Amino acid sequence: MSEARASRLTAANAVTSIRLLVAPALGAAVLCGASAVGGALFALAVASDFADGAVARRRGESTAFGGFLDHASDALFCTCGLAALAASGVLTPLLPVLVALAFAQYALDSNVVDGRVLRASALGRWNGIAYYVMLGVPVVRDALRLGWPGPGLVRLLAAALAISTAISMADRAWAWWRKRG
Numbered sequence: 001m002s003e004a005r006a007s008r009l010t011a012a013n014a015v016t017s018i019r020l021l022v023a024p025a026l027g028a029a030v031l032c033g034a035s036a037v038g039g040a041l042f043a044l045a046v047a048s049d050f051a052d053g054a055v056a057r058r059r060g061e062s063t064a065f066g067g068f069l070d071h072a073s074d075a076l077f078c079t080c081g082l083a084a085l086a087a088s089g090v091l092t093p094l095l096p097v098l099v100a101l102a103f104a105q106y107a108l109d110s111n112v113v114d115g116r117v118l119r120a121s122a123l124g125r126w127n128g129i130a131y132y133v134m135l136g137v138p139v140v141r142d143a144l145r146l147g148w149p150g151p152g153l154v155r156l157l158a159a160a161l162a163i164s165t166a167i168s169m170a171d172r173a174w175a176w177w178r179k180r181g
Contacts, residue, residue, distance in 0.1 A: 011061065012055040012059060016066065019048055019073035020076060025037075026042060026081045026139075027080040027081060029041060029084075035139070039139055042081070042139045046132065046136070049074065049132075071106070074131070078099055078131040081135040085135070090154060090155075091138075091154060091158035092158050092159055094162045095134070098162055099131055099165065102169050106124060121168060121172060130161050130164070131161070137157070
């Protein structure tokens with residue numbers, strides 16, 4: 001096994017990869033109306049997102065690849081869950097599309113292919129947190145059988161997040177354009 005490959009097979013990356021495995025299952029749970037399963041999968045994903053960085057730091061496994069895997073896992077998890085919510089009519093279908101495009105832009109703009117560390121903007125960082133919140137609000141609400149927040153508020157928040165994501169993407173594109181010339 002090559003040294004580069006061995007450095008990617010770490011405990012921290014295994015914890016991160018939980019979200020890659022859980023993403024399609026969450027989408028299926030949302031689409032099938034299995035709200036308790038969806039809530040449990042969401043909780044597992046959030047726990048893995050909190051744990052992977054701590055594991056990487058404690059074990060000395062922090063790498064550019066690990067950072068990319070972490071963000072890619074977040075993007076896939078949120079995109080799958082938000083797409084399932086959009087397909088169920090809970091929120092605008094534009095949001096999961098923008099989440100996927102924003103991550104692709106983020107990775108390309110950061111030159112992650114060259115092994116560089118991802119560069120986040122302040123708005124992009126807050127949007128990344130908001131994607132989890134936006135996904136979690138209806139999933140947890142339904143898992144706990146709560147009546148709040150209602151469908152109108154969820155749609156409004158999702159539309160606001162789609163606008164914020166588009167602004168963040170435009171800002172990143174503008175910064176890239178200025179840097180080029």
